[in-house]
Amino acid sequence: MHYEEALKFLKTNTTTQQDESTEVIFKMAADTTPGNLDPFLLKDREKELEGTNAAIEGMPQEFTMPDFSNLEIATGAALQMRASMGSPNNDLSQGVTTENYTVQGEYGDIPVRVYHHKSQNELAPALIFYHGGGFVGGTPDVVENFCKGITEKLPAVVINVDYHLAPEFPAPAAPKDCFSVLNWVVENSAKLRVDANKIGVSGDSAGGTLAAAVSYMDREAKTNYVGFQALLYPSLTLIDGDNDKYQWDITKFGAQEATLPLVAPGIIGMNSSGLLLRTAYVRDENPASPIYSPLSAPDKSIYPPTLLVSAEFDALRPFAAVFAKQLIASGVKTKAIVYQGMCHAFIDKYGIFPQAEDAADEVVQMMKEIFE
Structure with a gap:
């Protein structure tokens, strides 16, 4: 099935199911079968695995987890993670302009990219976006086309933030940078052509955590600038007790036998990353603080x-x-979506995986509901 057909199919092929006693909207693209990878992802994954079989066969059968409580070991691992991150994607926009600014932060300059629709003449809603990368990697480049898509579709002013990364800049540098950009957007709303009463925050993976951190810091500061948050597969806790309580056994994800080897390494690796991130990123901060968990x-x-x-x-x-369930119980308007057949970081393939563009459409739709 072609990309446009698959994207159209996603809009209507939805079901409501239960995850952790929470009503979640499940979206499945055409030609995806339960428990298997989406064909677009499968094709991409098979291409990545070409030529790796010999390397895998030559690996030792037993593996000892490094001591990630050691700062030097955790730092080295974090830098290795950073080097492996990033993915090419496609620019689907046609009417978006880009301006570069520098925000002054406590830890130095924070570069930001600001996207406008070329026909924007009036103040528009804003979305501040924080890229993913485990707090130690990632760049604005990877999420730029996703951000430009939202700019054009709403239209909105989207701000793509290049916050400081650990291990060179451990916590609280990243959340403070991200909060500084929120304040900068409000203070410069007229110049940026932003409606200061219609500001949202968003991010993927670690960036989703940072978006939630900014929402929390905004409320704690009683500024109440943030009216919406879109958290894309966010990391929601760095606490071992939470991980023990909520993480699933690999079998609960329902992967078919042929699919399991393709998805298990990513799931297992992410489930075991807590200590590494606490050492390389959180350091002496309290990992139970809501800005980290x-x-x-x-x-x-x-x-x-x-x-x-x-x-x-x-x-x-x-x-x-679990977070969706808690938000709903607290009276927060919440929409939870699961894309079937997909793995972590799928918006990195914007314009390649239709689910990435559909996620952008979901952000746009909820911003319209909240702000218009």
Whole structure:
């Protein structure tokens, strides 16, 4: 099936199911079968695996997890992770302009890219976007086309933030950078052609955590600038107790026998990353703080209306369902979506995986509902 046909199919092929006793909207593209990878992802994954069989066969059968409590070991691993990140994607926009700015932050300059629709003449809603990368990697480049898509579709002013990364800049650098950009957008709303009463925050993976952190910091500061958050497969806790309580056994994801080897390494690896991130990123900060572990926020009603997007074969999926349940119970307008046949970080393939563009459409739709 062609890309446009698959995207159109996603819009209508939805079911409501239960994840962690939470009503979640499941979206499945055409030609995807339960428990298997989406054909677009499968094709991409098979291409990535070409030529790796010999390397896998030569690996030792026993593997000892490094001591990630050691800062030097955790730092080295974090930098290795950074080097492996990034993915090419496609620019589907036609009417978007880009301006570069520098925001002054506590830890130095914070570069931001600001996207406008070329025909924008009036103040428009804004979405501040924080890229993923485990707090140690990732760049604005990877999410640029996703951001430009939202700019054109709404239209909106989208701000793509190049915050400081660990291990060179451990916590609280990243959340403070991200909050500084929120304040900068409000202070410069006229110049940026932003309606300061219609500001949302968003991010993928670690960026989703940072978006939730900014929402929390905004409420704690009683500025109340953030009216919406879109959290795309966010990391919601760095606490071992939460991981023990909420993470799923690999079999619960429902992967078919042929699919399991393709999805298990990513799920298992993410489930075991907590200590590495606490050492390389959180350092001396309290990992239970809501700016690092949003599940720890004692009062979930402080959060703005929320869109939670997950992937079927993503270790973070059950945590998103739990967070959605808590938000709903606290009276927060919440929409939770799971894309079937998908794995973590699928928006990195914007314009290649139709689910990535559909997720952008979901962000646009909820922003319209909240702000118009």
